Amino acid sequence: MINLVLDLDTGIDDAIALSIAAKNERINLLGVTCTYGNVTVDESVDNTLALLSLLNRIDVPVYRGRDRALISTSTYVPHEAGRKIHGKKGSGDISLKESKRKAETTNAIDYLSSLMMKRDDFTIITTGPMTNLASILLSYPSLSTWKGKIIFMGGALTVRGNVNHFSEANIYKDPEAAKIVIESGLDITMIGLDVTERIRLYRKDSEKWKNRKSEIGRTLGSMLDYYLDNTLGLDETYVHDPSAVISSLHPEFFSFISLPLTVETESIDRGRVIVDEKRLIERDKMVKVALDVDRKKIETFLSHFDKYL
Ligand code: RIB
Ligand code: CA
DSSP states (O other): OEEEEEEEOOSHHHHHHHHHHHHOTTEEEEEEEEOOSSSOHHHHHHHHHHHHHHTTOTTSOEEEOOSSOTTOSSOOOOOHHHHHHHOTTSSTTSOOOOOSOOOOSSOHHHHHHHHHHHOOSOEEEEOSOSHHHHHHHHHOGGGGGOOSEEEEEOOOSSSOOSSSSSOOHHHHTOHHHHHHHHTSOSEEEEEOHHHHTTOEEEHHHHHHHHHTOSHHHHHHHHHHHHHHHHTTSSSEEEOOHHHHHHHHHOGGGEEEEEEOEEEOOSSTTTTOEEEOGGGTTTOOSOEEEEEEEOHHHHHHHHHTGGGGO
16 A cells, blocks of 8 residues: 655646545555645645545545745746646636535644654655645754655656746746755655656547546546647647656656756756756765656556546
8 A cells, every 4th residue: 555645736637646546546645735836725725625525535634735935925826827728727627616625724734744753654746846845844854864755746857848948847836945855865756747748648538537427537537628728739648747646656667767956946947957966976865766657558557547437
């Protein structure tokens, strides 16, 4: 069994990642912490609660996290590009039925930090800016020796960014936070654009999901249709966040290389994940970076996902 906490900026690909984690029999989903990014943190909470209810997983607690980047002085307002890709509220062109449940009264930082202090037999997967995790590491330095695993979807090491030439969206939205996490020396795996842009979900997947005739099948299928139309505009699209969850189940689908990574916070390449040449020799605080993937195996895995819907 894999114990997971997801940290999501719940837009469309986050929703698919959440659904895989909520339904896979090898995953024990302990909780979901929410962050801003594709949507505001409050929209991320609402979407997560609504989806968990459709997934029949109202047992999974949801926690509200930070509403802005570490050095920002105002609540994050999603960019036009994010609104276009994920829809006005992060669920494409359909409205999710509001859940009767509310987020827990404990916030994401308190919840996750106290869980980390109690146990290390779980993995944290982040699919948005890493502000929540960085806030925890800043507030509780003793957690720098935490023995659990972290997988983050973000960064672009060998390919161009998707915000600009250098930077990927999740890192770009809070480079200071990403730097703190990536340089922490914890057990960290990067699932970046290097691999996620090679893996595809197809129109035939959305058709299959909708054909399940369940509310969650129809909802996720329509969300994927919207995402297909607004990313590449083709009958296939990238698989960013779901790949991070799949990597926890099937690390053997990926090839990793360990590198001493850092994040640029100054100049034109602010938000760029790069190798820290100062640590090339000692090679300390390494991050496992996925640089290749067996796309056939992942796409086969995804093609069977409809059975859970
Ligand atoms: O760059 C892709 C990432 O940015 C994904 O996590 C997507 O959901 C957005 O957050
Ligand atoms: Ca995301």
